[in-house]
Amino acid sequence: MRTNHKSLIVVLLLVSAIIISMINVKEGTEAAMRVAIDPDIPRTWDSAAMHSFELPLADAKASPRAVSEDYYYRMPERTIYKTYPVYHPDHEPKGYREWLKQQEPEIVFDAKNLKTEADWIEAGKLIFDYPIDTLGAILSQGQIDDREYYKYTKVRLTKDGVFPYARYVITKKGEVKLGNLSCGMCHTRVMNDGSILKGAQGNFPGDLTTAHALQNAPERVTQFVTRALFAAPWVKNDPHSLLASSSKEAIIKAYAAVPEGANGRQGTSILFPPQVPDLIGVKDRKYFDHGGLGRHRDIGDMMRYIAINQALDFLNSYDGYIPIGQNEKVLPEPGKARRGFAADDRYSEEQLYALAKFVYSLTPPVNPNKSSAITERGKTIFIKEGCVTCHTPPVFTNNKLTPADGFEVPEDHWDKYDIFGVSVGTDPNYTLTTRRGTGYYKIPSLRGVWYRGPFFHNAWLATLEDVFDPRRLKEDYTPTAFKSGEKQAVRGHEFGLTLSEKDRKALIAYLRTL
Amino acid sequence: MLRVSVLIFYVFILSAKATAQSPILPAESSIMFKIKNAGFTVDGSFSKPEGTILFDVKNLAESSINASVESATIQTGIERRDRHLRGREYFDSPKYPKITMQSKSFRQVSKNRFVGVFDLTIRDVTKQVEVPFTVSKKGMRKTFKGDFQLNRLDYNIGETSMVLSDDVHISIELIVDEKGSSAILN
Numbered sequence: 001m002r003t004n005h006k007s008l009i010v011v012l013l014l015v016s017a018i019i020i021s022m023i024n025v026k027e028g029t030e031a032a033m034r035v036a037i038d039p040d041i042p043r044t045w046d047s048a049a050m051h052s053f054e055l056p057l058a059d060a061k062a063s064p065r066a067v068s069e070d071y072y073y074r075m076p077e078r079t080i081y082k083t084y085p086v087y088h089p090d091h092e093p094k095g096y097r098e099w100l101k102q103q104e105p106e107i108v109f110d111a112k113n114l115k116t117e118a119d120w121i122e123a124g125k126l127i128f129d130y131p132i133d134t135l136g137a138i139l140s141q142g143q144i145d146d147r148e149y150y151k152y153t154k155v156r157l158t159k160d161g162v163f164p165y166a167r168y169v170i171t172k173k174g175e176v177k178l179g180n181l182s183c184g185m186c187h188t189r190v191m192n193d194g195s196i197l198k199g200a201q202g203n204f205p206g207d208l209t210t211a212h213a214l215q216n217a218p219e220r221v222t223q224f225v226t227r228a229l230f231a232a233p234w235v236k237n238d239p240h241s242l243l244a245s246s247s248k249e250a251i252i253k254a255y256a257a258v259p260e261g262a263n264g265r266q267g268t269s270i271l272f273p274p275q276v277p278d279l280i281g282v283k284d285r286k287y288f289d290h291g292g293l294g295r296h297r298d299i300g301d302m303m304r305y306i307a308i309n310q311a312l313d314f315l316n317s318y319d320g321y322i323p324i325g326q327n328e329k330v331l332p333e334p335g336k337a338r339r340g341f342a343a344d345d346r347y348s349e350e351q352l353y354a355l356a357k358f359v360y361s362l363t364p365p366v367n368p369n370k371s372s373a374i375t376e377r378g379k380t381i382f383i384k385e386g387c388v389t390c391h392t393p394p395v396f397t398n399n400k401l402t403p404a405d406g407f408e409v410p411e412d413h414w415d416k417y418d419i420f421g422v423s424v425g426t427d428p429n430y431t432l433t434t435r436r437g438t439g440y441y442k443i444p445s446l447r448g449v450w451y452r453g454p455f456f457h458n459a460w461l462a463t464l465e466d467v468f469d470p471r472r473l474k475e476d477y478t479p480t481a482f483k484s485g486e487k488q489a490v491r492g493h494e495f496g497l498t499l500s501e502k503d504r505k506a507l508i509a510y511l512r513t514l
Numbered sequence: 515m516l517r518v519s520v521l522i523f524y525v526f527i528l529s530a531k532a533t534a535q536s537p538i539l540p541a542e543s544s545i546m547f548k549i550k551n552a553g554f555t556v557d558g559s560f561s562k563p564e565g566t567i568l569f570d571v572k573n574l575a576e577s578s579i580n581a582s583v584e585s586a587t588i589q590t591g592i593e594r595r596d597r598h599l600r601g602r603e604y605f606d607s608p609k610y611p612k613i614t615m616q617s618k619s620f621r622q623v624s625k626n627r628f629v630g631v632f633d634l635t636i637r638d639v640t641k642q643v644e645v646p647f648t649v650s651k652k653g654m655r656k657t658f659k660g661d662f663q664l665n666r667l668d669y670n671i672g673e674t675s676m677v678l679s680d681d682v683h684i685s686i687e688l689i690v691d692e693k694g695s696s697a698i699l700n
Binding site for chain 1: 553592595675677678
């Protein structure tokens with residue numbers, strides 16, 4: 001009995017020591033965040049760094065040439081004002097708009113006030129949600145006020161009725177503008193319980209919103225916008241140029257087909273729409289974009305990627321083709337780019353640094369899926385089926401690029417990039433026919449698949465069960481998320497399709513614990 | 515004269531015995547390997563090894579085992595993985611189609627147990643390996659069974675990995691039928 005007591009005391013002491021050490025680590029981390037820092041902020045548009053930042057495109061001669069360092073730094077910097085939430089018409093507090101009109105504009109980002117790591121991250125969060133467009137690039141005030149818009153798009157709201165993908169901006173007292181194109185517009189996920197997950201694979205139905213907006217637009221506007229967003233005229237029989245010259249109805253149909261969780265942002269596609277990337281954990285990944293277009297060597301690359309995506313790649317030259325250039329050929333003066341594309345100004349270096357810090361700080365929510373005998377069985381299957389080779393713990397990606405079918409790896413790439421030299425046979429169109437297509441696909445991390453979806457780079461499959469459903473290989477299959485309009489097989493990544501039902505369930509249960 | 519003729523005859527017989535090469539039977543021979551991946555063992559194989567064996571217990575100095583196998587025959591049970599293994603990062607089969615083993619010397623450790631020193635060539639790397647093996651005979655068939663371990667990184671097979679072990683365990687079983695032997699006089 002005394003021995004049992006002794007054992008109990010030893011166990012209690014050990015547990016106490018572990019808890020105390022965990023508290024110390026947490027407190028230590030929090031204390032470190034409060035220490036004043038003097039950050040060494042990289043130069044974003046450094047010519048040498050920019051030159052080696054992106055991979056060449058699948059057709060190397062059309063590889064993007066970004067604007068020059070001189071051009072970039074002659075563009076005006078963005079000013080970050082305080083923003084305010086947007087509500088569904090039935091949830092907006094009474095008198096809210098009038099109250100907004102009484103508010104003074106307030107500049108909320110000033111690098112001089114940022115002393116600690118925590119300050120920089122908090123400031124980055126403001127920029128993450130700061131709209132870089134107030135002209136209605138995707139979403140208009142008319143749509144926000146129109147209940148039919150919500151029915152058409154089935155857009156998700158928070159449990160308080162907030163529309164979390166946009167914010168109101170006040171840059172002048174009395175003028176309340178609906179803001180678009182914040183990072184948060186695409187990288188905010190409303191969970192099933194109405195809570196919000198920042199940085200996750202977002203679920204704003206952006207292309208459905210565009211489809212809704214274009215219903216009242218002239219056909220030529222519909223065509224112009226689609227061409228500026230997606231055309232890749234050097235591609236043989238470019239499907240995006242073809243789409244952009246189609247009828248308004250055909251174009252709207254293509255936008256409307258893109259499901260939530262996928263997004264045809266500029267340079268990508270609505271014909272092969274990419275999954276919205278999950279930014280949580282991006283610090284551990286070596287490439288950006290589904291095609292691995294951008295390299296991630298340090299925080300400077302993170303800043304470059306943000307600057308390019310928000311939205312300087314509209315000014316890239318692709319073998320002479322400049323998407324929003326004059327006559328698609330001539331670069332406009334710095335700061336004078338066609339309005340509505342957010343390419344007429346830029347983030348400051350400090351803003352980009354803060355934003356990158358915020359993105360790096362994102363952490364996943366507490367996973368409700370706990371380990372069990374079934375998940376342990378699933379883990380064994382995960383290893384034995386060879387999943388672990390590409391989806392290597394602890395990041396659950398080996399951070400490599402796989403060539404798509406139809407792309408021959410150029411000799412010099414083997415030493416320059418991280419190549420996993422076999423295709424997994426998924427649809428090659430995104431990476432062979434878009435302005436961001438390198439010929440490769442990035443091997444994705446499986447971290448957080450429990451809160452994400454749809455899956456595969458073109459967002460065909462709504463659930464993990466669909467990913468492991470062998471019926472998806474048949475021609476008469478109807479994809480469960482992105483549907484291009486016809487029945488079609490979802491080929492490639494044919495791992496785990498021959499597992500027994502019991503093993504398949506165990507594997508999926510394990511994946512949901514990651 | 516007769517004594518000289520008898521002597522020449524014996525020399526001829528001994529010489530013929532020592533140099534009788536038997537072709538390896540590809541379909542009946544096997545090369546298996548095991549490697550740990552994330553703590554679990556992956557089994558794989560190469561198929562249809564070829565070559566010749568000339569093995570005389572009483573004349574190890576003149577004995578030889580020369581075998582080769584096509585690297586593209588690798589199989590691990592997952593077709594996409596096999597395709598990857600045939601590629602440039604692993605065996606690069608189009609460029610280095612053959613894996614070869616050529617004996618350099620043998621020593622006997624017990625009645626049927628031997629150790630051979632071989633030049634093992636994978637890709638463009640040749641290294642010496644020691645392979646303990648047994649020899650058994652049933653009728654005219656001889657079976658050579660050996661096991662050894664190598665570090666795949668020594669042969670530029672893949673790269674350092676957090677999950678894939680460097681060490682690979684190889685098991686070789688080569689079968690010859692001495693009916694098919696060819697005597698070489700030299």
